[in-house]
Every structure is written in structure tokens, then in C-alpha cells.
């Protein structure tokens with residue numbers, strides 16, 4: 098089947114709800130209207146109102162109740178309508194979901210998924226555009242996933258729902274519908290914690306994920322050199338090995354992400370490269386990121402996230418150093 | 419006194435024996451304040467004490483609200499806005515309440531735009547706001563006013579603003595406009611409780627327009643009314659017919675008086691959002707045409723016209739001229755908004771802190787340099803429609 102990223106989300110939910118009666122899907126506007134992006138379309142018709150639930154406008158309760166459901170043995174998949182509305186529930190992620198296993202020495206766990214669209218560039222209002230994976234990846238015990246292709250989306254979401262730990266599933270909404278690719282009808286998993294090498298190359302490693310992947314690939318296409326592109330896919334826990342192996346081969350690296358630079362995921366990737374491949378580096382690792390500012394409102398949001406020329410510029414800098 | 423000893427609090431006065439008695443919602447009769455009925459009938463004694471000019475003014479503002487929504491939806495469809503949330507159907511609720519406020523009162527809204535105009539904001543600023551130009555918010559701030567996009571997030575701020583007024587002894591109130599959906603947020607509960615506990619001059623004006631995007635008010639909460647929620651926090655509440663501009667004016671005027679004395683009040687105004695939640699929403703997925711038609715019949719403008727006619731005030735009102743005036747105001751505002759100066763790159767970096775930290779300064783300079791060296795970047799930026 099040819100599917101977009103958002104269709105792959107929908108397909109994964111249909112697949113897993115059919116396979117496992119414990120999976121329940123809930124959030125604002127997910128049932129009757131099928132979600133503001135239609136990610137949960139037709140789930141209500143197929144699985145009924147006990148398993149597909151429109152909730153009150155209550156982010157704290159959505160994430161906290163998901164934790165309780167999961168502790169009780171169900172497999173909740175909660176939707177937060179836009180990434181900017183997760184912060185009220187940050188407390189539930191930090192205080193409960195991510196710590197329940199640790200706190201009870203494994204007696205109680207919270208295998209749950211919180212899905213949410215993230216990223217700028219869709220002309221939305223304030224709070225609809227952030228890429229805060231750095232903040233969420235900072236929470237020990239929480240897994241953070243950000244797919245960049247329809248195929249990975251289905252496989253990663255299935256793996257996330259089946260994962261024994263809480264997963265924040267960040268969907269790159271700017272590219273929700275921007276391309277289709279073959280997505281198998283059947284059940285398959287893309288394992289969490291494993292990066293993908295999207296393109297093999299010898300000269301430089303470009304590391305990116307989620308919403309920034311198409312721009313990264315476009316930049317690499319224009320490059321006069323042979324770049325290897327690593328798609329992290331899982332932000333936490335991060336696949337250091339794939340990154341380090343690639344950098345050992347190429348000797349140069351560039352990290353591309355949409356969120357703010359300071360204390361962002363890019364800094365951590367650079368630190369791991371320094372830890373394990375410093376002696377292989379032929380140039381300082383470059384970072385191409387959003388700015389340390391709120392995402393501008395829609396009139397200037399297109400200046401905010403890195404476009405191919407900005408990525409290209411950094412890659413060329415890494416190559417010429 | 420130990421903690422467990424009974425106090426002389428009135429709640430401890432009555433003691434019941436035998437089976438425990440449930441307190442239920444049915445113990446509480448919550449009626450809905452109304453002055454002009456759906457058929458236009460009213461009791462002259464109940465009409466608020468306003469002069470002819472003010473009655474006409476209310477009408478004019480209601481029409482402004484309606485015309486503004488219509489024009490905004492239409493320019494959105496032409497691709498000139500990102501998105502817009504119409505307020506059609508809620509005019510009596512919005513105008514009746516805002517007409518009671520004074521410029522020194524703070525106004526923090528969810529869905530209500532004309533109240534900003536009533537305190538001096540321009541349609542141009544509102545267009546800029548919906549185009550995602552930060553100067554819109556800046557202009558509202560000059561009028562003690564803001565729009566909250568994160569639902570419910572503004573209620574604690576309003577409690578704080580009111581607290582400030584209390585500390586300073588200022589003769590003003592802070593007002594939060596919120597929706598039915600917002601009453602489910604944690605922020606709302608904390609803010610309302612806090613305002614009640616501190617006794618600060620905060621007014622919570624809840625427009626129950628029956629939907630929070632697709633979720634109906636019935637599904638939002640098991641409470642029979644939203645007004646009764648305030649009681650749990652020890653706050654007085656009024657439930658009012660939000661299609662009756664005079665009843666809303668009357669209710670909120672009284673509420674404002676009480677709030678000024680330091681008693682926060684919660685008002686539930688029962689109304690209906692006739693259009694889609696926003697221009698990106700498809701309401702046919704979650705509500706029936708019959709329901710919408712019934713509320714179209716319950717149009718707040720029509721109802722108020724009946725009143726104006728009965729009072730002999732309608733003859734002085736030239737409805738078409740009012741609409742023409744507002745259309746002209748909108749045209750001028752749109753033209754001015756279209757000419758809004760091309761913004762500088764520094765706008766992205768400005769106002770994050772009072773003083774730009776060195777790292778941010780570096781990011782700004784690098785970006786300006788990059789745009790200079792790689793002008794092809796503009797192709798990516800400008801591919802998109804003008805915001």
C-alpha cells in the first residue's frame with residue numbers, strides 16, 4: 098500500500114487495535130471527528146466507543162490517565178493534539194510515567210504511547226510548532242521517537258505500542274502528507290533505539306531525524322561530495338553506535354535539527370562523537386538547528402527551521418575544514 | 419484546638435443520622451438569567467438602566483462582531499490568513515459582557531475579538547494577529563488585553579493580575595474569557611480555586627458555546643452546568659442566556675460590581691458557535707444540520723432587534739449603513755495590514771530577553787550572514803503564501 102506518514106499512523110493504530118484488545122486510543126477530538134489530522138480516522142467505527150474515546154480538554158489527565166491505564170495492564174495510546182499542549186502534562190511524564198518502573202523496582206510499569214504532531218511550517222497559531230524533543234529526551238525512563246518516513250512510522254509506532262516502557266511518539270506534521278511510499282499491509286516492527294543509514298557515503302556523516310529529514314536529503318543531493326545520512330529515528334535512547342561507526346568512516350559530521358540549539362539533542366550527539374570518535378575527526382562537528390528563540394508566529398516561521406541551503410552551507414564547512 | 423474538633427463553621431451545623439445522604443447535582447437548582455425571551459418578549463422592569471445611545475451601541479458592536487467574522491473567514495478562504503475562529507452566533511454573549519468592562523480592567527480572551535476593538539484595538543492589529551505577526555499581540559498589550567491560544571493557560575495569569583490589583587488597591591478587575599473546553603483544564607481549576615481562596619478581583623466569563631472543537635459540552639463534563647463548578651471553589655456564579663444581550667450585560671454588570679469588592683465571580687453564558695471551530699475544521703463530522711438550524715433560529719441579533727423595535731429604538735438605526743461603515747473599516751484595515759512593513763530578521767531574535775545573550779547574538783549574525791551569502795535561501799522562505 099502507498100501511504101503518507103499520517104496514513105501510516107492510522108494504519109498502525111488499526112493494525113494494533115485489531116491485534117490486541119488492550120489497546121485503547123484516546124485524546125481530544127480523536128473519536129468522532131477522527132483527529133484534527135485524521136490520524137485516528139475510522140477507529141471509532143471499527144473498534145467502538147469503549148476503546149476509542151474523545152476526552153475532555155485535559156492534557157494532564159490524558160497523560161496521567163494513560164499512565165494509570167498502563168499500570169493496570171492496558172496499552173493506552175494517547176494523542177496530544179499539538180506538541181505545544183504537552184507542557185501542562187510534562188509533570189505527569191516526569192513525575193509518574195517515566196519513573197514508575199524505577200520507583201517500584203519493576204513491580205509496576207507504564208507501557209504507553211503519547212503521540213503528538215510536532216514541528217513548524219504549517220501556518221498554525223502559537224504553540225502549534227515547537228520541536229522540543231531535547232526537553233523530553235532529557236527525562237530518564239521516557240523513550241522519544243521521531244519517524245521521518247511512512248514505512249518507519251508504521252513500524253516504529255507498532256514497536257512503541259508493544260514496548261514495555263513509556264514512549265513519546267513525535268510525528269513530523271510538516272511532512273505528514275508530503276510524500277507517499279510503500280508501506281507493507283502486514284504487521285512489522287522497526288525496532289526502537291536503532292538509527293537507519295538512509296544513504297551511504299564516505300566523505301561526511303549528516304545526522305538528522307523526523308521533520309528535518311527531507312530537507313537534509315535535499316541538501317545532500319546538491320552536494321558535490323559523498324555524504325552518509327543517518328536518521329536517528331529514536332532520540333532517546335540514542336543509537337550512539339551507528340553514529341560513531343559512520344563518523345569513524347567519514348571523519349566529518351553535521352547534525353541537523355529543528356529545535357533550539359542550546360541544550361538540544363545536537364549537543365548530545367556531538368558529545369558522543371567526541372567521546373568515542375574524537376581521534377577520527379578531521380573537522381569540528383557542525384550543528385544546524387533552530388534558533389534559541391520561540392518559534393516565530395506564522396509570518397516568519399519559515400525563517401526558523403533549517404532549509405537545504407543552510408544545511409548545505411554547514412556540510413560544506415565541515416568538508417572544507 | 420486540635421484539627422479534628424468541630425469548628426463553628428456553618429458547614430458543620432447540621433448533622434444527619436441514619437444512612438449517609440448523597441449530595442447531588444439535583445440539590446442545586448441552577449437557573450438561567452434571561453430578560454428578553456427568544457420571541458422578543460420581555461418585562462420592562464427587568465431591562466437594564468441604559469440610555470438610547472447605549473442600546474444602539476450594543477447593536478452596533480454586535481453587528482461589528484458579525485461582520486468582522488464574516489470578512490475574516492472570507493479572506494482566510496482566499497489564503498490571506500493562516501486560520502481563523504469565527505464568533506458568529508456568540509455576539510450577544512461577547513458584546514453584552516464586554517460592554518460592562520472599563521479600559522483599566524484586564525481582558526484576557528479565548529474566543530472573543532470585538533471586545534479588543536471596544537477598548538481601542540484596531541481591526542488592523544487583529545488581522546496582523548491572525549497573520550501571525552507578533553506586533554498584533556504587542557498592540558493588544560497596550561490595551562491591557564491578550565489572546566490565549568493554549569486553552570485555559572490564561573486563567574492563572576488573570577488570577578495573578580487580579581491579585582496585583584488587590585495588592586495595589588486599584589479600582590479595576592481582571593477578566594478571563596474562556597470556553598466550555600477550558601473548564602476541563604488543570605490550569606482553570608487551580609486558577610479559580612486560587613482566586614477564590616485569595617479573594618481577588620477576578621471575573622471568569624465562560625462562553626459555553628456547546629463545543630470544544632468536536633466535543634459537545636455534554637461530553638466535556640458530567641456536571642449539569644458549568645456555573646455550578648464555581649461553587650466547589652466557594653465562588654458565586656451566574657448562569658445567563660448568552661443569546662440575550664441585555665441579560666448578559668445585566669449579569670456581568672452585577673458580577674463586575676461584586677468582583678470589584680474582592681469577591682471573584684464565575685459567569686456561564688450559554689450560547690452557540692454557528693460556524694466551524696476554525697477555518698480548518700469540518701463541523702459536519704460531529705453535529706447535525708438540525709441542531710445548527712435550531713440555533714440559527716435563535717439568533718441573538720434578531721432577538722435584540724425585536725427588543726429595539728418594541729422600545730421604538732429601531733427607527734433610528736440604519737442597519738445597512740452600520741454594515742457599510744464596518745465593511746469600510748475592514749477594507750481600510752486590510753489595506754493597512756497588507757502594507758505592514760516587511761519585517762527584519764532581527765524580529766525573530768528580539769524580545770526573547772531584554773538583553774540579547776551573546777549566543778543568541780551569534781546565531782542572529784550567522785543567519786544574516788548566511789542569507790547574504792546564500793540568497794537562494796529566500797526561495798525556500800518565500801515559496802509560502804504571505805502570512
Ligand SMILES: Cc1ncc(C[n+]2csc(CCOP(=O)(O)OP(=O)(O)O)c2C)c(N)n1
Nearest residue numbers: 182529567568569597598599600629630631
Ligand atoms: C491546552 C490546549 N489543548 C488543546 C488545544 C487545541 N484546541 C484549540 S481550541 C480547542 C477547543 C477549545 O474549546 P473551548 O475551550 O470550548 O473554546 P471555544 O474555542 O469553543 O470557544 C482545542 C482542543 C489548545 N489550543 N490548547
